[in-house]
Amino acid sequence: MKKVSIHITLKEGVLDPEGKAIEGSLATLGYEGVKEVRVGKLIEMYMDDAVDVKAEVEAMCQKLLANPVIENYTYDVEEGVVS
Amino acid sequence: MKKVSIHITLKEGVLDPEGKAIEGSLATLGYEGVKEVRVGKLIEMYMDDAVDVKAEVEAMCQKLLANPVIENYTYDVEEGVVS
Known part of the structure; x- marks a missing residue:
């Protein structure tokens, strides 16, 4: 199995009320x-x-x-994972 | 500035209906x-x-x-970032 981690973030300039609230x-x-x-x-998924x-x-x-x-995404792959 | 990325994931065994729906x-x-x-x-924060x-x-x-x-967290720090 491969473990894939996908990171989804808001693009620059897009308002993020949740982030503002946390701040x-x-x-x-x-x-x-x-x-x-x-x-x-x-x-995360396998x-x-x-x-x-x-x-x-x-x-x-x-x-x-x-x-x-409005969103960017990146991902990492981890090979040879035993799920 | 330092850029900190915090990853918050549900612990194993905790039900994840959103994940199930995506699946x-x-x-x-x-x-x-x-x-x-x-x-x-x-x-993400600076x-x-x-x-x-x-x-x-x-x-x-x-x-x-x-x-x-119910959640685990990990974080990465990137040093010397110009915000």
Whole structure:
């Protein structure tokens, strides 16, 4: 099996109210020096070794997992994982 | 500035309905060979160089960012980033 970790983040310039809320809460809790908090998604999955990971993950992100208009995505693949 | 990326994932054994829904949708779209989809959060932030990142991030995760009962967290730090 391959373990794929997909990181989905908002593009620069897209407002992130959740990140802003976290930034405000951190400041309230006394954590100063924290800036530009942005919240994204992390999707982990296992894929069969036979699958062409690059092509499949790209297609899955474009069609379902991310919104390519406002989000960027990157992914890491870990080979030879025993699920 | 330091760029900190925090990965928050559900602990093993904790049900993940969002992951299950994605898994079902991927199967419907014809992506076979995908298993155990789990959805987590990715929180990115910039911190001042003066801050003790390890201590602060640990405390922030325990108190606000993650729910330590059901979630695990890891983080990467990138030093010397121009924000």
